[in-house]
Amino acid sequence: MAKLYINKDIAADADKMKYWLTGDDCVSFSDIQGYIDWMPGDDNHIDIELHSCGGDCTEAYAIYDALRASGKEISCKVVGKAASMATVILLAAPIEKRSAYQHAEFLIHSPYYPSSAKVGELTLAKLDELKADLQTEKEKMLNVYVERTGQTREILDAQMIADSWFDVNKAIELGFISSIVPAISASTKEPIINNNSNSESMAKESQTTVSKSLLDRLLAKCGYAKIEDVPAAVGMVITTSTGDELTVEREEGEIQVGDPASPDGEYVLEDGRTVVVIDGVITEIKEPSSSEEDTQALQDRIAELEEENASLKANAKSETDTRIIAAVTKAGGENWLRKVTGSYVPAGRSATPQAKKHEETNPVSKIDKKLAEAREKNKKRFN
Secondary structure, eight states: OOEEOOEEEOOOOGGGHHHHHOOOOOOHHHHHHHHHHHOOOOOOOEEEEEEEEBOOOOHHHHHHHHHOOOOEEEEEEEEEETTTTTTHHHTOOOGGGGGEEEEEEEEEEOOOOOOOOOOOOOOHHHHHHEEEEEEEEHHHHHHHHHHOEEEEEEHHHHHHTOOOBBBBHHHHHHOOEEEEEETTTOOOOOOOEEOOOOOOOOOOOOOBOSSHHHHHHHHTTTOSGGGGGGGGOOOOEEEEETOOEEEEOOSSSSTTTOOOOSSSSEEEETSSSSSEETTEEEEEOOOOOEEEEEEEEHHHHHHHHHHHHHHHTTTTHHHHHHHHHHHHHHTHHHHHHHHHHOOOOOOOOOOOOOOOOOOOOOOHHHHHHHHHHHHHHHHHHHH
């Protein structure tokens, strides 16, 4: 069971700035609608604690209708004051589910235009129009009071005209509540129950406090009453093969795709698996490949690189070759080169180099041989 606190004036969203400028706050229909939307789907009970002097009629009726149309069991307890349109919100709960603290106060009155209302120029026709509007608003309020309290129109009308505060006993008499909540520390007696035919015994209920802040609405949506009820996240810290730490929100068992994890990245575990974490969630777990497959893949890659290297070497050119080719290309390419070098060969000459012939030697006579021998002998003798 969620608890809804309505402890401020009731005003439209457009008027909230006026309240904030004065340091006050207010409750609007959109606040209550948002509260109902944020309630867990399986929570079928709204317990209201009411302490408000009322306010905008349109907003109050919208809150009253939204509570009754929510399909939830509504209970309401007045903890301080319930005045003006706050009493209409009180009546969103059935009579047996309406109660008040012992010193709570109530006030109902006929509707009126506040002094700050823009009513335009006051003419007789305008006054008649304003009077008719106020009478319609009063009848609307009386219809709700009569329907939800079970009291007569005359008695309720007299109380509205009196425009005075009344206590819890009078509230029971008029049918606005059915019981008074006693101080538990002072008495263990059962609450005082109204004996009129419209009331029934008030069921005892366990209460879970939920305020209207965004955090508390989120907690209520998740099924928690307060932040302390949220279980602490259980983190499994895994050390990767590189010494990094990967935190996975899992108490036990093998990590799985979809487990919350941090930080984002790709991690190789000590068992060879690769874990991919994207946006705080494990998106992929890659199994390690076998060593034979790794070795074969490396060998294939080496062979591919060697073949590529051999091809590059075969087609490689020196810097000088590159410069000559660039110069010839710039000058005009092969046609220019043929014109410059030409192919003319002089007559009587062979374009093919010929090997040198051995020179022929003159024959030596016998006399010359004898003279040469004599000269040799004389040289040896004088030596």
